[in-house]
Amino acid sequence: MAQLQLLLSPILAVFGIAFVFNLVLHGYGRSRYRDVAFGGMFGMALVIGMTNPLYLDEGLIFDPRSVLIATATVFAGPVAGVTALGIGLVCRVIIGGAGVYAGLAGLVAAYLLALAYMRWLRPRFQSTMVADAALGLAVTPALLAIFLLPFDVALDLLPVVAPVLTISNVVGAVVLGLLFRREIALQDHRLELETHAIRDPLTNLLNRRGLQAQADRRRFNPRVGQAMLYFDVDNFKQINDSHGHDIGDTVLEVIAKRITESLRPGAIFARHGGDEFSVYLTEVTEGDLGGIAERLCLQVNQRPLSIADLQVRTSISMGGFWSKECYSLDELIRRADAQLLMAKRAGKNCLHLAYDPKSTLVSAA
Structure with a gap:
């Protein structure tokens, strides 16, 4: 026993x-x-x-x-x-x-x-x-x-x-x-x-659901402000038509890598599908936003992308919105996307920022 x-x-x-x-x-x-x-x-x-x-x-x-x-x-x-x-x-x-x-x-x-x-x-x-x-x-x-x-x-x-x-x-x-x-x-x-469920399989960036999950775990500092940058690749359809979708996918991967390497700690970078991306900054001042956005644009716009034996020249257009108000993520994206549309209408390869009139007297950049 x-x-x-x-x-x-x-x-x-x-x-x-x-x-x-x-x-x-x-x-x-x-x-x-x-x-x-x-x-x-x-x-x-x-x-x-x-x-x-x-x-x-x-x-x-x-x-x-x-x-x-x-x-x-x-x-x-x-x-x-x-x-x-x-x-x-x-x-x-x-x-x-x-x-x-x-x-x-x-x-x-x-x-x-x-x-x-x-x-x-x-x-x-x-x-x-x-x-x-x-x-x-x-x-x-x-x-x-x-x-x-x-x-x-x-x-x-x-x-x-x-x-x-x-x-x-x-x-x-x-x-x-x-x-x-x-x-x-x-x-x-x-x-x-x-x-x-939360990652984009091509770039390994957060997808829209992942962005929301990350944002829900963060609290922005209302004394400093928050911002949403929204951008896409200019003439991306022409890249796909001229070089094929495999090259187009690689272009997105290279752009995602360059932007990622240039982001400040705490920024939340996501791909929304196609050639559309966003960067959510939970703690950024009104004065810093323009410099950050310009630096990100230059990472793509100043240097051609080396892909296989090709040198692909492309650019991004970016819109941004800054505020000290507690807007929802959807509202921040909507307002930043509206600024992206204005950048496209201005001729592409362009940056257009807006500042919440509730938070500052500056309303445009």
Whole structure:
């Protein structure tokens, strides 16, 4: 019965880890704290296992700590492993008992063996399942920490525990490996879908939905002002007709890259489809807007675009609107687009800005 309990421990732990793993991925999937969060997840599994263990004797406990430390280290990274290790060490000291030193040594040994496995053994395996099974075997020698107990006690326990622990480690590592890879693949797919929903596939700029999402997370400074710049490529249809749509797409990519490299931090750059783009500035003064807009236009208008063996000369026309008022994004775009239309009517390769009369006496530029 005791052996069955030991064998079932890592399997039961998997069900809890699977649930918490999803929460961690959703909460920290893109965070720099993700590895620490994973380590905390495994650390909590360690605590649960160590506080509900298999009792071998008074003060002597047994649980699936080795496989949990190892999988945290190998699947989530050394930072996750050392975080789980730290939690496990504190928990084992609090539990105390005759086997405390053996328990502490076993935890440290499992972490070091996992690091050694990552360095020397894992690259040798092509099959992930075989590699995970090898991980379970690789950390099993952590059991030898049992010899920090009285020698006769260790000799009595070793033949009872070693075979079942070995099976437990192998099964636990394989099952946790399958779980991790499945959840990571699902998370990557979710992130990919989210990215496609807010990004333009050609230029990788934000699309209209992505622009709105970014703008919703920003608050403009009404003491300074906000601005929307809206521009398109002059005579873009002629470029497509003369050189083909592939060259036309590359033109848009090059323009997007040049503008991106010239933007100030905090600017939100988006493509609205076709050859239309916008730049949303959440903190810009009335006096700075003209210089910013002129600099962006010059990035395209002064230098030809080198595409394959072609030197494509083109230009952009830009309209802009500045205000200290809390206009919606749609209203800012509408007003900037109206200025773009005036720039087009003025002969293209042109910049036309407007300033909200509610915010300043200047009404045009």
